Amino acid sequence: MTTSSTPDTIVAPRAPSLFVSHGSPMFAVEPGLLGPRLQALGRLLSGIGAIAVVSPHWQTRGVRVSTALAPDTIHDFGGFPGVLYSLLYHPPGAPQLAREAAMRLSEAGFEVTLDENRGLDHGAWVPLRYLRSDAAIPVFQISLPYDIDVDGALQLGRALKPLRDSGVLVLGSGSLTHNLYEFRRPGIDVGYAQQFADWVHEAVQRGDVEALLQYRQRAPHAERAHPTQEHYLPLLVALGASDDGEPARRIVGGMTYGVLSMDSFGWGLPDEAHRDAGVAA
Numbered sequence: 001m002t003t004s005s006t007p008d009t010i011v012a013p014r015a016p017s018l019f020v021s022h023g024s025p026m027f028a029v030e031p032g033l034l035g036p037r038l039q040a041l042g043r044l045l046s047g048i049g050a051i052a053v054v055s056p057h058w059q060t061r062g063v064r065v066s067t068a069l070a071p072d073t074i075h076d077f078g079g080f081p082g083v084l085y086s087l088l089y090h091p092p093g094a095p096q097l098a099r100e101a102a103m104r105l106s107e108a109g110f111e112v113t114l115d116e117n118r119g120l121d122h123g124a125w126v127p128l129r130y131l132r133s134d135a136a137i138p139v140f141q142i143s144l145p146y147d148i149d150v151d152g153a154l155q156l157g158r159a160l161k162p163l164r165d166s167g168v169l170v171l172g173s174g175s176l177t178h179n180l181y182e183f184r185r186p187g188i189d190v191g192y193a194q195q196f197a198d199w200v201h202e203a204v205q206r207g208d209v210e211a212l213l214q215y216r217q218r219a220p221h222a223e224r225a226h227p228t229q230e231h232y233l234p235l236l237v238a239l240g241a242s243d244d245g246e247p248a249r250r251i252v253g254g255m256t257y258g259v260l261s262m263d264s265f266g267w268g269l270p271d272e273a274h275r276d277a278g279v280a281a
Helices: 034-044 095-107 122-131 150-166 191-206 209-213 233-240
Strands: 003-006 009-011 017-021 050-060 063-066 112-115 139-145 168-174 248-251 264-267
Touching: 017 034, 017 150, 017 233, 034 122, 034 248, 034 264, 050 063, 050 095, 050 122, 050 150, 050 233, 063 095, 095 112, 095 139, 095 150, 122 139, 122 168, 139 150, 150 168, 150 209, 150 233, 168 233, 191 209, 191 248, 209 233, 233 264
Parallel strands: 017 168, 050 139, 050 168, 063 112
Antiparallel strands: 003 009, 017 264, 063 139, 248 264
């Protein structure tokens, strides 16, 4: 049950788990459908003590956890308009909670190293500029191991799940489809991307973990939608941080550049998000 402290602020008893499609770096200045919906969702959430982000743009040997006191904004992309390189996102860090996350990951069998200097890559700060534009909530980032597979990504999320009870929002940032070879190419039959996104949505709504783990064998156009799978794995991290049977909600984000689905998913979202943040069942 949620209680309302003001007409538009929802106090959640437990932090959510989210998967957010961050698409292209241009999402930072082209909000499309998803940007305003993340903004609306952010306004509904209070009581969040920190945000733990897993992004495919920080891949390492083993798992690294950032304990930076004031993480920098990393502009880890090239060839984009100059305005993107002037954007900054400077939340406080959360060293104590980051160390707790590292401990839980280590107990789950991951090789873990702390990193006191790592900032936030665009997979973290771009969606967070919409979700929490005030940068008031502490943020720390967790890397994806280079060699992690679908089962490992799910287990990583499961290791982080107890943090939700401490008010930590677990955020897997990736892209529901991610074929950059077809990005902005004219004449491409792009219907496959929506078919894949619809399949994932149906599997998430069913809570069909096995199907989502076996997506490369079972989903339509899986290898075309994800020639490599690092942008799919954060979905499994967010799924792993959810409870068995916990209802999932889709945040409809539409399709950008023909092939990049911006659809996102949340577990433990307030009921009011259905009305105010464009969240669908």
